[in-house]
Structure formats: C-alpha cells, structure tokens
Amino acid sequence: MAGRVLPLLPQYRKDGVTRRICATAHLHDELARDIDRDLTGDRLTAIGLTLGINFVAVARHARVAVRRRKVLDRQLAALGALFIASLLIALWSLIAGHGSLVLVAVYGALGVLAVTWGLVHHAQARAREAAQRVFHGAEKPETLAPPVEQDAEARLNELKRSNVLPYADETALVNPFVGSGKRLQEREVIWGPIDVSEPAEGPGGAKLPIADFDAIDLHTYVARQMESISGLDGLRTRNRLYVLGSNAYLLPELVPDRTRRPNPHVPKQLVQAGLQQPGAGMRTHLCLERVGEGGRLIVSMYLRAILAKPSLSWEVAAYAIPPLEARFHEVDTLPLARFDRWWSLVKYATAHTWSELSGAPGRMMERSRWLYDNERTLRKQRRKIKNQHIIVDYGAATSLRERYGDWDQAGYAERMDALDYLVRLQQGVLTATERFLKDHNVDTSSFDNAQKIITQNYHVNNVNGPAIFGAGGTQHNNGPQGGGPQGSGGGGGTPPAKP
Known part of the structure; x- marks a missing residue:
C-alpha cells in the first residue's frame, strides 16, 4: 500500500x-x-x-x-x-x-x-x-x-571537488583509474558503434532535422539524468580529466610549479577539451560513484563518449572497493x-x-x-x-580508501549491492543515451540493435577468489566475454587485461 x-x-x-x-x-x-x-x-x-x-x-x-x-x-x-x-x-x-x-x-x-x-x-x-x-x-x-x-x-578540502587526476606511469598499462579498486567487468569494454547520422521520423513520416550535439553535450546530459534514471540516490557524477603523470607538467594549470605537487582542480574548459580533443596522455571521463551504506562499499563507473560522426561509441569501465580490512x-x-x-x-x-x-x-x-x-x-x-629540467611522474598510484579495503570483509549484502549498482548504472547509461538521441531527433534503430547485444553479452568479473556475483539474468560468471556488439552490429572490447 x-x-x-x-x-x-x-x-x-x-x-x-x-x-x-x-x-x-x-x-x-x-x-x-x-x-x-x-x-x-x-x-x-x-x-x-x-x-x-x-x-x-x-x-x-x-x-x-x-x-x-x-x-x-x-x-x-x-x-x-x-x-x-x-x-x-x-x-x-x-x-x-x-x-x-x-x-x-x-x-x-x-x-x-x-x-x-x-x-x-x-x-x-x-x-x-x-x-x-x-x-x-x-x-x-x-x-x-x-x-x-x-x-x-586547504589542499585536502580542494580534493573534495577534484576534476583532474594525474595517474602514475606504472599504472598506464592497466588503467588510469587509480585507487578505484578491482574491476567488476573482466575487462574494459566499448559499447557501439551506434549510427547517429540517421534522422528520426516525425508525424506523417517526414524526417526531422537532427539537432547538433557533441560529446560534451552527451556527457552533461548523462551526468544530470543518471541519478533519477538509475534510482541510485546520492550518485556522484563528475567529469574528470585523467592525465599521465609524466605529462602533467605540460598543463601549467595543473602543475604551475614543477617543484610542487599538482593542483587538484583545473579550469572546466580543460576538462571539456580532454573530451572533445584528447591530449597527450590526457582524456576526460564521466565518473559515476555510488557509495554504499555507511561507505562500506564503493562502485565506480567510468564513461567516455567517443563521437566520430557518423558513429558514437561508449568506453566503459567499472570498479569496486570493498569494506575496510579487519x-x-x-x-x-x-x-x-x-x-x-x-x-x-x-x-x-x-x-x-x-x-x-x-x-x-x-x-x-x-x-x-x-x-x-x-x-x-x-x-x-x-x-x-x-x-636539468628532468621530467617527474606526478601521478598518484592508489587511494587511501583502496589501500585499506579487503574483499574478505565483503558479505553477501555488499556483493549484491555491488551487482545492483552495476546493473543500474549500466542500464541507466543506455537509457540516458537513448533519451538523448531521441531528444536530438536521431533515429535509434541502430542503438536498439546495439543495446540488445550489449545486454546479452555483458560479463562481470570475480574478485579475489569466490565470485562476487552469482550467475543469472544478463550477468554471467562463465562463458565468452561480450565486450560489446560483435560482427556486423559493431566493434568489440579491448584486449583482456593482464592479471
């Protein structure tokens, strides 16, 4: 009732x-x-x-x-x-x-x-x-x-609104999302490509004019709509520029003094530039962070819209940090x-x-x-x-929260919460993308085909021994990895990550 x-x-x-x-x-x-x-x-x-x-x-x-x-x-x-x-x-x-x-x-x-x-x-x-x-x-x-x-x-307070993160060179071969925990997917994936060049049909079958948009518009829309679409109250969304540690000095706004630590905040235009036109080891990702009850669990999803018209793809990575150690x-x-x-x-x-x-x-x-x-x-x-003007690696290698997490302390409730957050975030991104394309008068038939393959092939990783997630629905613990639409439907995922 x-x-x-x-x-x-x-x-x-x-x-x-x-x-x-x-x-x-x-x-x-x-x-x-x-x-x-x-x-x-x-x-x-x-x-x-x-x-x-x-x-x-x-x-x-x-x-x-x-x-x-x-x-x-x-x-x-x-x-x-x-x-x-x-x-x-x-x-x-x-x-x-x-x-x-x-x-x-x-x-x-x-x-x-x-x-x-x-x-x-x-x-x-x-x-x-x-x-x-x-x-x-x-x-x-x-x-x-x-x-x-x-x-x-003052520096620690600035970190609360950090929109840039230099990552250590040693992590570049794995991923730039330092301190985010263990992968929830077996590997980073690419969703797409999705054809965004066909206009949608209006009343009477007439083609509607496509409203111009770019990757920044898509990121902004998803960031604003994800909390309500996913039903994850308190979801934190932020566009963040990830910079290779040894290249951080190339941005004076990030490293104004090469003999001091980098700033945790840069002008918004630089963050947008990292999405529209990635730089040397510099890319912007939409970061979705859901903190579980009491902060015991943190699930993060990192997205990057790759808009090379006529196609759109999503780069997707998901991670989780377990409860604190004993x-x-x-x-x-x-x-x-x-x-x-x-x-x-x-x-x-x-x-x-x-x-x-x-x-x-x-x-x-x-x-x-x-x-x-x-x-x-x-x-x-x-x-x-x-x-001598030597180049220094200014990147972080981990986070305090990740350093003291322990999956042995994660019980059934935390594992199920992680699965729930991941599924909601995944479906939320797809729903938000579909709504965005419709709002811009883009025909979504290509998106519909891609979405079917994405949800069928989505795979969740085990973390340190026993499976975090049980098999069921569209989540699989075994079987082939489906990084994204395959065959004629679109491109696959990235190569498997090293253990």
Whole structure:
C-alpha cells in the first residue's frame, strides 16, 4: 500500500568509514604515521581520490596519534637511559663490593620499569578513549581533533571537488583509474558503434532535422539524468580529466610549479577539451560513484563518449572497493565496562612495557632517518627539475580508501549491492543515451540493435577468489566475454587485461 508508515530500522552512519579510519589511527601507530605522511607530508605526487572519506578529519586524528607517539618515545628514551645507567651502577657496585649501592641501583631500575608501565598504560588509555569518542560520539569527527597546517587542510578540502587526476606511469598499462579498486567487468569494454547520422521520423513520416550535439553535450546530459534514471540516490557524477603523470607538467594549470605537487582542480574548459580533443596522455571521463551504506562499499563507473560522426561509441569501465580490512573493526571490541576496561589496559601495559622501553630509540631513529631521506630525495629532485629540467611522474598510484579495503570483509549484502549498482548504472547509461538521441531527433534503430547485444553479452568479473556475483539474468560468471556488439552490429572490447 502506497504511503504506509513503517518503523525506521537502524542505519549505518554515513561517515562510518571516516570514523573507523580516525579511530584506528589512534590504535595503530604505523597506520597513523603512514596517513600523516600521505596526506600532509611534503611530496611531488598527487594524492588519490577521497572516495567518500573526510580527509581533513582523518589527517587531524592521525596527527594527534603521531604526536602522542613522539612524546611517549621521548619519555621512554629518557627512561631507557636511566635504566641502563642503573644497571651499570649496580654492576659496578657489585664488583666494588658496595652492597647498599647495588640495592639502590636495582630499586632504581625497577622504578624505571614501573614508570614505564604507567606511561604505556596512560598512553594506551588515551588512545582508546580518543578512538571510542570519535567512533561512538555524536560530534563531527573533524571537531574532535585540532587542525593541522592551514595550507595542508586547504589542499585536502580542494580534493573534495577534484576534476583532474594525474595517474602514475606504472599504472598506464592497466588503467588510469587509480585507487578505484578491482574491476567488476573482466575487462574494459566499448559499447557501439551506434549510427547517429540517421534522422528520426516525425508525424506523417517526414524526417526531422537532427539537432547538433557533441560529446560534451552527451556527457552533461548523462551526468544530470543518471541519478533519477538509475534510482541510485546520492550518485556522484563528475567529469574528470585523467592525465599521465609524466605529462602533467605540460598543463601549467595543473602543475604551475614543477617543484610542487599538482593542483587538484583545473579550469572546466580543460576538462571539456580532454573530451572533445584528447591530449597527450590526457582524456576526460564521466565518473559515476555510488557509495554504499555507511561507505562500506564503493562502485565506480567510468564513461567516455567517443563521437566520430557518423558513429558514437561508449568506453566503459567499472570498479569496486570493498569494506575496510579487519583491523578497522577493533574499535568495536574495545571493552566499555569499568572493570573490563581496567583489566584490559593492565594486561596491555604489562605485555608491552619492555618492548616499548627497549624500542623507543629505534623508533625515534627510524622517524629521523625517514624524514632526512625524504627531505634529501625531494631536495635532489627539485634541484634536478630546476637545473636539468628532468621530467617527474606526478601521478598518484592508489587511494587511501583502496589501500585499506579487503574483499574478505565483503558479505553477501555488499556483493549484491555491488551487482545492483552495476546493473543500474549500466542500464541507466543506455537509457540516458537513448533519451538523448531521441531528444536530438536521431533515429535509434541502430542503438536498439546495439543495446540488445550489449545486454546479452555483458560479463562481470570475480574478485579475489569466490565470485562476487552469482550467475543469472544478463550477468554471467562463465562463458565468452561480450565486450560489446560483435560482427556486423559493431566493434568489440579491448584486449583482456593482464592479471
């Protein structure tokens, strides 16, 4: 019955993935360090797409965790020096026969261990408290941590509306859509060609004049209509210029300073130019992104209209990013009851006291060494750019969201959602294309023939072991690949991708 009122079931939080990453950064020092270096560190390469993650919030919480670890390691290093001094004094006193001094030195060493235990306990308690506050709290995650550098946050905010992405040269042989996850199709495909030169018939059989259009008009129409046609609420659509990393410097608007990282945004005219007249390693794709419940799953489809009149073809690629890996669910299992929380912290501090104390100098040296090596490498690269005019690969190689995804965490619901999104996007593109051609008085008989072959031969890929999708309908797990209309009906797909 239409209009029925039903109770609202519990829902995943829309920013659930952001909160999980922020929380886990407090619990895993290496993760916090890597995120801090990736999002706010000095670099020449582009940062991957945000893909539903609030980078500012993640960067802030990672920085808090990094600073907490640095302070703890400095304290532990000082205690470690006292511990070694106490042992040396005890050894000297034992040899010299000063029994009372031996006891003082031994008690001093035990005192160092006790203080270490207290510091480890306190740091872990603060980390867990911060993790639980950001994960369970009602406040926005970015408000629960102090800001990082102003220019770094400005760059991260710019990534939200990124309309250009340099991709690393090493990925060029596979695809330019870095950080988008695993292919849902077995390979990228070409839909078409479709004859768009024949005018449609009007009333009385008279031929209607074809309204002039170009690929930009088609992309704009599909972008505006896809959400309503597909029924995928919240579908994000954007034309984005993909640029080969080593060619990024050819666009001054993208790389105004060759010694700095590329801009995440360029003038709209350049994005349109990449569709109308692709450049050297520069092509524009219509990017359709559907984020699943709570951000657990992301399905992306990339389209490029190839309009070489009298024919139209669609270049199509689809990818998916799975839920976060297991360690990002540790925050769910942190004890909340007072005694359980106390006992868990006691066990943690007892088990980690010695490793924390003995490992502090090494961790401090590793951080200093990395910082020195990174600064030296960047300094040498920048000097070569200025003096020798070397060409640098400015491209991103992955995304933060892709890096921490794990298909083993994808259940039946996520696999079925991915299939649903893919089918809706596929059919939505075909429906939008048909409506566009009809609106421009183009005869769609060629399109109708191509559509039949496309839907019959469409094939979905397995990702890492068990099939994501079951066989049924027009989706097949086995059998020949149908990249597009074959034989007299049109061109086929691209060669199979390398595993």
